[in-house]
Amino acid sequence: MHIAKLPAEARARRSAEMREFLRSRRARVTPAEAGLAAGDSRARRTPGLRREEVAVLAGVGVSWYTWLEQGREINVSGEVLDAIARVLRLDAAEREHLYLLAGLNPPQAPPVAVRRVPDGLRQVIDSWLPRPAYLLDRHWNLVAVNRAAEAVFGYGEDDHNCLVTFFAGARFRSSLLHWRDAAHAIAGQFRADAARYPDDAEFGRLAADLCAVSPEFAEIWAEHDIRGASTGRKTVLHPDAGELTFDYATLTLPDLPGHRLLLHTPAAGTDTEQRLAALLGAAVG
Template sequence: MDITKLSGEARARRSAEMREFLRSRRARVSPADVGMAAGDVRSRRTPGLRREEVAVLAGVGVSWYTWLEQGREINVSGEVLDAIARVLRLDAAEREHLYLLAGLNPPRLPPVTGRQVPDGLRQVIDSWLPHPAYLMDRHWNLVAVNRAAEVVFGYGEDDHNCLVTFFSSARYRASLCHWRDAAQAIVGQFRADAARYPDDPEFGRLAADMCAVSPEFAEIWAEHDISDATRGTKSVAHPEAGELTFAYTTLTLPDLPGHRLMLHTPSSGTDTGEKVAALLGVAVG
């Protein structure tokens, strides 16, 4: 489908339909539906998601999503449309409609999910069981997650970015012990990463989008603190196993510049190892 060959009147109708369709789908999804932390609902004009919330949860820029919802003629990809469809809880027919409105042919098969990870690295992540391990890129997007990280931290298919999940997920927030201290550390780590890539605008975009949807992130970001992400301690209150405490180590990967491998081991003097093994149904080595 070539949207540029449509008449001016047809493009105007398509833009209007895109605008009304996305607004209506956004209005029917509440923050609780997508697991967002509770905010000040009194300031909302509608009970649905705000534009900036859809953008952040889908991993796209707020301005770009606004232009899409306004029906402007912008470049779109199937991957981005699928992310928006996921956030807005579109069914198969609605997803196809979104593709058509954007001027793309709907895919006949479900999209391939996940990013390519070298086989050797994938083996390391999986073999770290029964301890949590995951890989993220320089923008803190989750690239690979092992089963222990899914079970312990609750990472699922809707969690595409560690920073977004930390500040937007009510589930993740409820599970993390000493949330405020962890929030200051993670924002400091993200700011330090942003300084390493001064020519990469994605850091500024992501920070701006997070400030728009999370007053707590905006408050901590304004403090300009810097933290070391090399090692530390992470404690979670698991709904089944109780408190779990890990020491984590961050490894950089020369073959994947900007990527970091996060490896967690049970803190000494705790029963975290036994609890995690029980959750995974494996024997303690």
């Protein structure tokens, strides 16, 4: 799928970047690494592969590859870009960059099953204390939750999926202010996520299961509302700490495709920070 057409000045910048990017990546791959006979190295004026060698190895015409490297406006396909990425030994980030420079939307990365949260990420989640933080995978399963999130939102061992807990449990309905507004937002965000992965049947299964057990979710889901939320505010009526209001930010993680980290900060102008400290202190005691 092609991305939106750019203005002339932006296209010129992108073409220049394509030239330098492909030349630099071609220069770092040796003929031996590409499976070619090295030949006489003295005959090579520049290090790495020649344009015609990249073209042959990728199965494209020499003229076509030359035009691509020159940043010309030509038709490209994902299959051809993948072949070039393979020859040039591009990593995932470089392959995505190549797609963007060529005017194509990068393909979605395959899901990453996280059985163990990387140590650095675990440290970030734990060090966010005394503020709540948790990690979700692309199906909204709770992968890691810090102690503050457990205390504030009541996440426990039986809570495996954030969406299911929100709609199928009674806790959020009684504790979250403006539950109905939040329900519309969450269902809309989940539908937007599902559209990003049309081949993933798990989204449909989760939605169908929730429709069967939650009339509210079934009603909202039928509206086909779409929402996006990288930041927001939520207020919780905690049974012990009282009213807690947080501003939150959602961070995507390039090394864990589909995962997102939610970080909560006590809202300015409220006494949430003091109430939160007292709650966590009581939990420790």
